[in-house]
Amino acid sequence: MIKRRNKIKLKEKYFKQNGGLLLKQQLTTFDGSVDTRKLFNSKELDKATDHFNIDRILGQGGQGTVYKGMLADGRIVAVKKSKAVDKAKLQEFINEVVILSQINHRNVVKLLGCCLETEVPLLVYEFIQNGTLFHYLHDQNENLPFTWDMRLRIAIEIAGALSYLHSSASIPIYHRDIKTSNILLDDKYRAKVADFGTSRSIPIDDTHLTTKVQGTLGYFDPDYFQSNQFTDKSDIYSFGVVLVELLTGQKPIFSTMTEEGRSLASYFINSMEENKVCDILDAQVKLGKEEEIMVMANLAIRCLNLQGKQRPTMREVAMELERIRTLEKNNSVQPGAGNLVYWDQELFEAWDGSTSTGSTFNSTSTPSTDTKPLLF
Template structure:
């Protein structure tokens, strides 16, 4: 009897440097980290294993922080990080706290694997050097209300951050609020009744630090380069290695990647098994794609597009097409990250450049809503709205394919001082008119009115001719013609959020008008919607604008380029329109159709060099302002200084009048 051929399998290679411990307690410590001298790349990667605990606990020596895990795949070390938090002090002032600085180390706070989380009742803002990068607001849980597991805005909220950070500060407002950066998987089981999650009891949370290496730091291997952006325009370049196909181990060690050895006698058996495996895998993948297609609403989408004559059926791209177009969703292809997903730049086989949005996992309970949004996007046909080219529903998360807009966001062109071509006043006025026209189209020219719900300068893209394109309809909703509002969980972006919606949870078409008013003020002033460099009373740009107007110093905050190029009459007219859009009472705000018409008229007067003269001294002579406190339960969530609408008898009252 002939014995079956033997297969010799190589031992699993150690992840640590030869002769060094690869574990401290339950934590694996792979190179470039190491325990003991000559076991790490350099002293910044030195790990101390404290044997006085059972099991032993590792610490990153250079930062004096406990190591929870190290991932060679993600290039991250997860540490137990002190919480940056604060409760309102005796004088009721906000609390400002600063994180541990990672300057001078190869580590950064990862924007991809962490979230900014707020516990308690109130607001918190994460920023650095006067730049606001994330904000979150949670409301108090009413007595007797059952809390769903997770973090959904009641006693807890969370949001993504767009950059990697070397340090950050947290500003909190509320009775007792804790704001901190934390690993994105930490909050999954949050429950307000669990004392472990109370503001007082949380002192340490897991935070993922991305470690970076220079080209000279790593051995000869197949090296890959990637870059990360710090707040502003500074980039960090890092290199990394990975094992080739059929190998595993630690690619940062010489001979750290090893394969599986087999005897020649088993070659034909392995080939046969391999082809059988390929057949089974192909069938399995086919069923898997069909499962994802059904789960992501493919059948429902087919039905909707077949019965809805107003929607044009969009091409269905395959997962393989989009993986090839985006180089397997390479990090270097990322155009931006948002609350609804990540956007990648891609090139189709026909040469078209596209933007591929990889959505976050769709909640099956909201599947019909998601499909409805895709149908809505299929109906839109406006020159100033980004076009949806198609979708892919056979992957774990839905993929949407849009036309690529080459010139980036309006936010970048307003606020990035390094731009070679600053926006002229004529360009700003035209962009505002185009965006207003697109919103008017959504509100009143589609078969069913559509509310965008997240108008901001980062969601307005500019093409190669600097024409505006409204984008990101991830939170948009359609509304029945006979409805006046939608009651929803408050969603939006700090600085652009309608205070009336924040207080009532009722979103109306005038809520989009308020957000557009903030964009209009951005274009006039060149200032950011939220700025830590302004006083706490005027941190909001809307409040800053209205108070400056009231104090007769509005022209002092206008962008110098706007003052240089714009006629006084135009600037006053646009400022007047912005003030009306920012009215605290939504009923007193103009409709977007009216806003678009007025901006078109101002643009026409710009071309005709209107002879109407307006005295600079008239600017700012309006009524008073009122302080509005938006509260939930016993917790003050936000205080705003807003224009006192009672001083105006009608929407059409001029912004400026003679002061007697």
């Protein structure tokens, strides 16, 4: 009885330590009751993952380890076991649970619930079978060509999810960490936007979020860096980098001897200005229709505009990508987006230099398994 009582007390301690009271308050439904389906107990998750067996590990990153598990009802899930949680990380954890609890979109990863009874918090997601878009772009499998049609469809799905977050959710949500390693692919290779730890809900009357500058090297919005004001257009800049990755198959930061520390965004813009974009397109992309490819390339340029106000909205981006699907029927290009917009060359070169791996900015974020998040 003493051991059982101590065990209960320890679970209560962890629950409070992991922000359980705050989370319960924020997950309370309008009728005053808590949605208990989102709160798992430690015993069922321990059993689901075979006591967090190393053979069940799906991946490891800066925020924790993800295990494959099977619940008592037969559902296959992904259980993320967080690393040691300080107050800042705890806020990210609670934030992700609250935000994902508000979202219901086919191209956003579904959070099934969480567990707060353990030493570190556990998040339970739907199981996404085929890993990250980053993996498929940069470690391509010859047995599964990553075709132009697949890339276009995935771009449309991501844009649709972000458009929903920005303008169709009950409260606008800025993701704040759009990158290919945060895009998962399911069993049919449909895109699922994931990792909402740094996301924020924005009151409808507000146009930006003033915050400590945070982002991932290569995807970082230069306008946000200068102003400390994160807007919906900052997500659009990051999405522009994702479009360029889909087009070129290149990583967001070059690591070759001749291009060390140079951003893919700047390299792509230079190639467009010099009419050499075909030289850097991925081999699979070159097999697609030229007019479709150039519409996406032009759209990427607009998303990467140095001035955030000059970028399109996410809804406009989604509509533009959808229009590409009609090009084959119409046999004509109708970009509907106006002329190409390039960065001022001096500012462009200055920004390109500031994102090099030799930057004097300090990184205090924990690096992920692919690119290194920077907290300036």
